[in-house]
Amino acid sequence: MTGTAIISALAIWAAGWFVNARIATSSVAETRWARLLVPAIFGLTLLIMWELLVRLLEVSPVILPPPTAIASRFAGEIPILWADFVQTIIKGAMTGYILGALAAFGVAILADRSDFLTRGILPVGGFMAALPIVGTAPIFVKWLGSDWESKAAVVGVMVFFPILVNTVAGLRDTTSMQRDLMRTYGAGYWSTLLKLRLPAAMPFIFNGLKIATTLALIGAIVAEFFGSPTVGMGFRISTSVGQLALDMVWAEIVVAALAGSAFYGLMAWIEGRVTFWHPSQRK
């Protein structure tokens, strides 16, 4: 039994790989659909192998549920998953993300008027961005209660530093030639900021915003491990792990993955619209 399971899984792996290798070395490799098809085949191969190995080796669902069980659980629990999504992503992560980003822009623009402060903020902010800020979650839960407000606060602090550092760095990214040109036009501080320096900073700002999307989800989910109302993705993950309902955990992880990719994709799309002039956006 074990033998057939492993052999059939290897056969599927080989078949998937063969198809991908053929596509990758053929003349259509650079086309758009090949770029989508190859990773799709790869992902599908892994899923089929997973399903096959779990079923044939009779792995306990307490250790690893098969993908079909996760999918049916996902389809059956959509109301709960949606409620968790709203609680964690919309209320917790989004509120915190927006507040953290606005605070970071505000501080960056205030600090930007002084070269002295900028030189202080860049290293300190970069240092803070590398720290395990998610560990402040128990403190915020204690201060603000277990509902989404405390999650938004953790998220806000987590996203603040990467966005701050990138915004401050971006605002410094104009050459003295460009600033001199603005001066010859008789532009003051605010019109230089709005017409030259903020647009020039946009690639940096969006870099920070994109890094922060993942941080926001991590902060909102992990903070719920420390205390939450009886709804939310982190709450559901920790209680389902306790009940050994691993298919539910995986369903929540699918939601988290979809939300993370969609959030990042949204930011990348806005970036493309705002910084269409930047070399990295040229098609």
Place this chain on the structure above:
Amino acid sequence: MKSLLPVLTVVGAILLFWIVSVVPMNMHLTADLAQRQDIAVSPDTPAARQEYSGIGLALRNTHLFGMTYALDRPRLPSPHQVGLEMWDTIALKKITSRRSLVYHGWVTLSATLLGFAIGTGLGILLAVGIVYNKAMDMSVMPWAIASQTIPILALAPMIIVMLGAIGIQGLLPKAVISAYLSFFPVVVGMVKGLRSPDGMQLDLLRTYHASPAQAFWKLRLPASVPYLFASLKIGISASLVGAIVAELPTGARAGFGARMLVGDQYGQPIVTWAALFAAAITAAALVGLFSVIECWTLRRMGMRAA
């Protein structure tokens, strides 16, 4: 050194903000305590005090300012309390003691380093595979990039339970999470690094009649070093966060995460804060260590940071 003074100013401003915040944050607790010690407080009932914000109450009870800095269980500990707790648990306790932060730090750090070594090693191998195999590049790379937008840390509790169910406990489950978190940044960075030599450089090696292996060892690998260090610095802090979070939902008894949880559950905020700062210092030390190695290596190689 030019930026030393600005940095100190910013750090000083943050500290000052913290010290000032202690008064309004702790005022309600302090007022309750003061009343029990028969010190005059206005207003004189807890219910009436709830009507006031922390700042409002502080302004009416300026004589209690000193007490807000000396509570046993403050809402916001003052910097000197956290500092004293850290000095007490790092320097004064024997490092084998369960109350020593060095002991807890080592528990977390060993899982972090083991996981980081595994994750980095596998990441470099996969990156080499991706650079040399077109099919691997097209199948794996999109997933590696997409995985960076996914909150992988949410998997932590499940990985612990999954590995626990097949009998793996202790150091290894935490190391697996650390490895997982440092793996993808290293893959993405190394692929970029191994591809950084331009066509001119590759052509030059071809005119030397260099074999692909020589091109790898003499051009691609050295060229990728700045990118590797950039990824290592991201990876090591991700690994540490992973190890800490892995300790949280599982009721671990040792480690920074366990220490934060103990402080949280037994109402000892100073313990939580001390663990948090110790974790931050550890993260800073690890990143700093890699920066020093990076600086030294790149100088020896005559390169600049990516």
